[in-house]
Amino acid sequence: MTAISQRRSGAFVRxxxxxxxxxxxxxxxxxxxxxxxxxxxxxxxxxxILEQSVTLAxxxxxxxxxxxxxGIDLSVGSMISLASVLLSxxxxxxxxxxAPAIAIVLALGIFVGLLNAAAVVWLRVHPLIVTLGMGxxxxxxxxxxxxxxxxKMPLGFDWLAFGRVLGLPVGAVIAVALFLxxxxxxxxxxxxxxxxxxxxxxxxxKLMGLPRTKVLxxxxxxxxxxxxxxxxxxxxxxxxxxxYTGANFTLTSITPVVVGGTLLAGGRxxxxxTLLGVYLVSLLNNVLNFMDISSHYQLIVQxxxxxxxxxxxxxxxxxx
Amino acid sequence: MSQxxxxxLSAAASGAENARNFLRQYALHIALVVLIILSALISPxxxxxxxxxxxxxxxxxxxxxxxxxxFVILVRGxxxxxxxxxxxxxxxxxxFNGQDTDALLIFVVAIGIGLITGLVNGLLVAxxxxxxxxxxxxxxIVLQGMRSxxxxxxxxxxxxxxxRILGSDSIYGVPYNLVITGVLAVFFSVLLAKxxxxxxxxITGGNPVTARLLGINADWITITCYVISGGLAALAGxxxxxxxxxxxxxxxxxxxxxxxxxxxxxGVALSGGRGTIAGGLVGAAILVVVFNSVLQIGMPIQMxxxxxxxxxxxxxxxxxxxxx
Numbered sequence: 001m002t003a004i005s006q007r008r009s010g011a012f013v014r015x016x017x018x019x020x021x022x023x024x025x026x027x028x029x030x031x032x033x034x035x036x037x038x039x040x041x042x043x044x045x046x047x048x049i050l051e052q053s054v055t056l057a058x059x060x061x062x063x064x065x066x067x068x069x070x071g072i073d074l075s076v077g078s079m080i081s082l083a084s085v086l087l088s089x090x091x092x093x094x095x096x097x098x099a100p101a102i103a104i105v106l107a108l109g110i111f112v113g114l115l116n117a118a119a120v121v122w123l124r125v126h127p128l129i130v131t132l133g134m135g136x137x138x139x140x141x142x143x144x145x146x147x148x149x150x151x152k153m154p155l156g157f158d159w160l161a162f163g164r165v166l167g168l169p170v171g172a173v174i175a176v177a178l179f180l181x182x183x184x185x186x187x188x189x190x191x192x193x194x195x196x197x198x199x200x201x202x203x204x205x206k207l208m209g210l211p212r213t214k215v216l217x218x219x220x221x222x223x224x225x226x227x228x229x230x231x232x233x234x235x236x237x238x239x240x241x242x243x244y245t246g247a248n249f250t251l252t253s254i255t256p257v258v259v260g261g262t263l264l265a266g267g268r269x270x271x272x273x274t275l276l277g278v279y280l281v282s283l284l285n286n287v288l289n290f291m292d293i294s295s296h297y298q299l300i301v302q303x304x305x306x307x308x309x310x311x312x313x314x315x316x317x318x319x320x
Numbered sequence: 321m322s323q324x325x326x327x328x329l330s331a332a333a334s335g336a337e338n339a340r341n342f343l344r345q346y347a348l349h350i351a352l353v354v355l356i357i358l359s360a361l362i363s364p365x366x367x368x369x370x371x372x373x374x375x376x377x378x379x380x381x382x383x384x385x386x387x388x389x390x391f392v393i394l395v396r397g398x399x400x401x402x403x404x405x406x407x408x409x410x411x412x413x414x415x416f417n418g419q420d421t422d423a424l425l426i427f428v429v430a431i432g433i434g435l436i437t438g439l440v441n442g443l444l445v446a447x448x449x450x451x452x453x454x455x456x457x458x459x460x461i462v463l464q465g466m467r468s469x470x471x472x473x474x475x476x477x478x479x480x481x482x483x484r485i486l487g488s489d490s491i492y493g494v495p496y497n498l499v500i501t502g503v504l505a506v507f508f509s510v511l512l513a514k515x516x517x518x519x520x521x522x523i524t525g526g527n528p529v530t531a532r533l534l535g536i537n538a539d540w541i542t543i544t545c546y547v548i549s550g551g552l553a554a555l556a557g558x559x560x561x562x563x564x565x566x567x568x569x570x571x572x573x574x575x576x577x578x579x580x581x582x583x584x585x586x587g588v589a590l591s592g593g594r595g596t597i598a599g600g601l602v603g604a605a606i607l608v609v610v611f612n613s614v615l616q617i618g619m620p621i622q623m624x625x626x627x628x629x630x631x632x633x634x635x636x637x638x639x640x641x642x643x644x
Contacts, residue, residue, distance in 0.1 A: 072453075123637040126590060128398075128453065130636075132577065136629030143622040251457060264451045296472075299465030306458040310450045 019261060021312070022276040029283045037290040045286070047169055051161065053282035054171030055230045055237070057275065059253040061179060062226030064274045065219045067257050068186075070199040070266025071120065071127035073220060076227040076253055078138035079112055080246025083231030085142055088241035089150035098154065105228045112138065113224025117216040127220075135250065142243045149240045160236035171233050179275045186270060191218060200267025255302065256281055259309045281305075347638075348586060348602050355606060359613040366616050373495065377488065377563060379608045380497035381406075382578055383601050384556040386586075387508050388549030389579040390600040394512075394525040395542045396592030397445060397452035399549045401460040402579055405434045406557030406572030408467050411475045413561045418478030426480065430554045437463060438550025442543030460576075468569055475567050487562020497559045504552070509597045521545060526593030581628060582607050585635040607631070 033040035059076055066073040083105040090101040112134065119130040163170040186192035194215045198205040205212060230249065235241050256277030262269025281302065288298050343350070359366045385402050392399045409430035416422035437459050444455035479487075486496050512518035524531040524541045531538040556575070561567050586603030588595030610631065614624050 119633060119637075123633065125633060125636040129584070129590070130633055132580075133629040133631075133633035133636075136577070136632070137626050138629075140622045140624070140626030140629065143625065144620065251461070254454075254457070258454060264454060294469065296465050296469035300462050300469065301465075303458045303461030303465060306454065306461065307444065307450075310454045310458070311444065311448045 019273050019276060022260060022273065022280055026276065026280055026283060029280070029287050033283070033287045033290060036287065040287070040290055049279075049282050049286050050172040051169045052286075053278050054161070054169065054175050055233050055249070056252060056256065056281065057172075057175040057179070057278045058226050058233065059230040059249050060256045060274050060278055061175075061182060061271055062223035063253040064257050064260075064262055064269070064271050065182070065186075065195060066127065066223050067254075067262055067264060068195050068199045068266055068269060069216060069219050070202065071216070071219070072131065072254070072264070073113075073116065073223040073227075074128065074131040074250050075112065075116060075134040075138060076223060076230075077246040077248065077250030078135040078142065079109060079224055079227035080231045080234065080249050081241075081243055082138050082142040082145075082246075083109060083228040084235050084241030084245045085146050085150040085243055086241070087231060087235050088153055088239075089146065091153055092151040093154055095154040095156075098157065102232060105231060106225060109224035109226075109228030110221045111224070113221035114217055116224070117213075117220035120220070121213050121216055146243055149242050152240050153235060158236050158239060160233055162237075176275070179271050182271045191215065195219060196267055198266075252281075252302075255306055259305060264310075348599065348606070352602055352606050352609065355609050355613070359609065359616060363613070363616040366613065369493075371612070371616070373490065373493070375608050375612050376498050377495050378612075379604060380495060380501040381556040381560040381563065381572075382575065382582065382604045382608065383501040384504060384552050384559070385572075385575050385579040386582045386600045386604045387504055387597050388552035390583050390586075390588050390595060390597050391508070391512075391521065391545040392452070392549045393580070393583050393588045393590060394521050394592060394595060395545045396525050396528070396590075397542070397546065398456065398580065398590075399441065399546065399553075400453065400456040400576045401437055401441060401463065402549065402553035402556075403572040403574065403576040404460040404463040404467075405437050405550055405553040406560060406575055407570055408433050408437075408463050409554040409557030410479075410561035410567045410571035411467050411471055411569065413479050413483055413558055414475050414477035414567045415470070416477065416480075418480055420480050420482045423480050423482040426483075427558065430558050431551055433463075434550040434552070434554025434557075435547055436550070438547035439543065441550065442546030445546065446539035446542040464569075471569060474569065477567075479561050479565060479567060483558055483562035484565060485562070487559045488565075497563070500555075500559065505597055505601055508548075512597060517541075517544075522593055524593075577632075578607060578628070579604075581632045581635070584632065584639070587639060589639060590636070603635075 039045060059080065063073055063076060086108070087101050087105050090104060091097045116127070116131050116134055119125055119134075120127050123130070160170055165173050186195065191214075194205070194210050197208070197210055198212055198215055202212070227246070227249075231241070231246065234245055238245070257269070257274050258264065258277075259280060260269065260273025260275070260277035262273060284301065284305070285298055288301065293301075356366075365371055385406070389399055389402065412430040412433065413426050415429075416426055440459055441452070441456050444450040444458075445452050448455075486500070489496055491499070512521060520531070520536050520541050523534065523536060524538045528538050531541070553572075553575075557572055560571055564571065582603035583595070583600040584590060584603070585606060586595065586599035586601065588600050588603075607628070610627060611624050614627060615621065
């Protein structure tokens with residue numbers, strides 16, 4: 001009995017070891033923040049960190065699922081840009097158009113994700129290439145639609161980005177709720193288990209007759225949906241959609257995922273690690289700001305963190 | 321009689337087989353020729369001297385990057401840091417007093433940065449088993465940060481005349497940068513096809529386990545490929561800075577994608593171990609011709625990006641089918 005529970009707790013630590021490292025780093029950063037500025041531990045600053053982390057959280061949630069299947073979605077940045085300009089372009093200041101425009105961009109995100117998955121499954125091309133190509137196509141379409149900021153949002157739409165629910169930022173509450181739901185889905189739903197199985201051992205999953213096509217269609221559609229949702233929050237924050245607004249998200253959406261311990265090879269990790277990764281990145285940028293370190297150096301630090309993270313969690317197998 | 325018919329039949333069959341093999345082997349070259357003919361028919365100015373030399377000038381830096389990218393892809397890798405290395409080399413070119421006396425120093429600094437970046441990439445991939453995508457992504461971000469920290473936002477110096485000539489002038493109508501690309505292409509093709517090192521690259525990429533069993537130091541081969549890619553990207557950055565004349569923090573933006581597209585289109589398999597530099601260069605030529613004709617035909621420049629996206633997926637799908 002004790003032997004079993006000991007083995008269980010050992011497995012627990014091994015499975016979640018990365019999370020402990022990230023939590024340790026979070027604590028370390030928080031202490032640093034305390035030391036460098038007395039404005040760090042204020043309610044205003046904590047709300048600020050929560051608000052700023054929303055978009056990164058949403059897009060990395062979708063990214064985590066594609067990476068868990070051993071794939072990747074490099075089209076999210078362009079998808080965010082396209083959804084942003086469409087949302088504010090279609091709405092164009094008309095409050096009655098907000099709901100239809102949101103429905104359109106969310107549907108478009110799902111559609112693009114389905115196209116990605118279809119190309120991966122039926123053209124048998126690596127997801128990296130498929131989504132890279134899709135990203136270029138979407139960016140081109142975005143620029144055909146508009147070369148500059150498009151349309152505008154009606155007054156009050158910034159509630160999503162700056163509003164409060166129970167004293168907490170709306171977006172942060174939604175993001176955390178989505179992370180918890182997805183975590184439960186991955187752990188308890190059949191489709192969720194299949195995602196791990198396919199990412200861990202594609203051939204074994206095939207031999208067991210797992211529905212790879214269905215899983216990939218779901219995962220990439222989810223990622224496209226989350227990218228569009230990210231765009232909605234971005235537009236709410238800036239008040240307008242811009243054609244390059246999502247450009248940085250393609251790569252930054254991967255950082256929290258790998259920092260959170262999800263292996264690029266697939267099959268290992270989870271969304272809660274990603275959420276910790278998101279807060280690590282956001283807290284890091286916040287603390288660096290308080291330390292008066294310019295955004296140039298913040299880039300260097302972020303790159304180094306990725307290098308350290310991926311060197312610590314040695315991949316079990318090498319992928320692209 | 322019947323025997324003769326049979327022979328004829330089998331000859332015809334093998335003739336068809338040969339034709340099909342020929343088509344498969346040279347599909348890319350045929351595509352390039354067809355593209356050029358089509359473009360020339362649609363737009364007469366396509367084959368004008370000015371446009372051709374313009375295309376060649378643009379193709380040269382891409383060609384140099386593709387050579388390096390091909391080495392990395394051959395060992396099952398991917399180098400996303402090439403564009404960042406190019407920009408950093410270009411920034412180095414403007415970081416001195418802009419005179420020819422500094423040309424050699426600039427060369428040493430820029431190429432040094434490229435080689436070191438390649439070494440870091442290679443060490444991460446080979447020794448730490450980091451996925452090439454992430455390793456080169458991380459070095460890309462770090463370089464980007466170092467570059468903007470060094471320039472405090474925007475670089476301001478001048479590119480020395482030596483690199484201006486190298487990047488944009490011609491000798492007997494042939495751009496200098498194309499000559500450099502040609503020399504490098506021949507050198508690295510021979511290295512790949514005729515030397516033990518080249519064979520080891522193919523074996524390591526084809527099957528790393530076999531390579532180890534054969535006593536090949538696969539790690540060292542992999543690292544060398546990344547170092548080659550870093551060095552060539554730095555050189556391409558210097559030449560491109562000479563071509564555009566004005567340097568910002570983003571010289572070479574898009575080259576990481578373009579070089580991968582060109583190599584994949586040219587038959588360098590992402591699964592490693594298959595492909596040639598010549599193929600990659602034909603892929604680069606197709607890319608440049610496609611981009612150019614999009615503009616010549618009068619389509620909006622945004623179509624370039626869309627077509628690039630479609631081409632990369634279609635090309636990859638084509639080779640997947642062929643390999644299967």
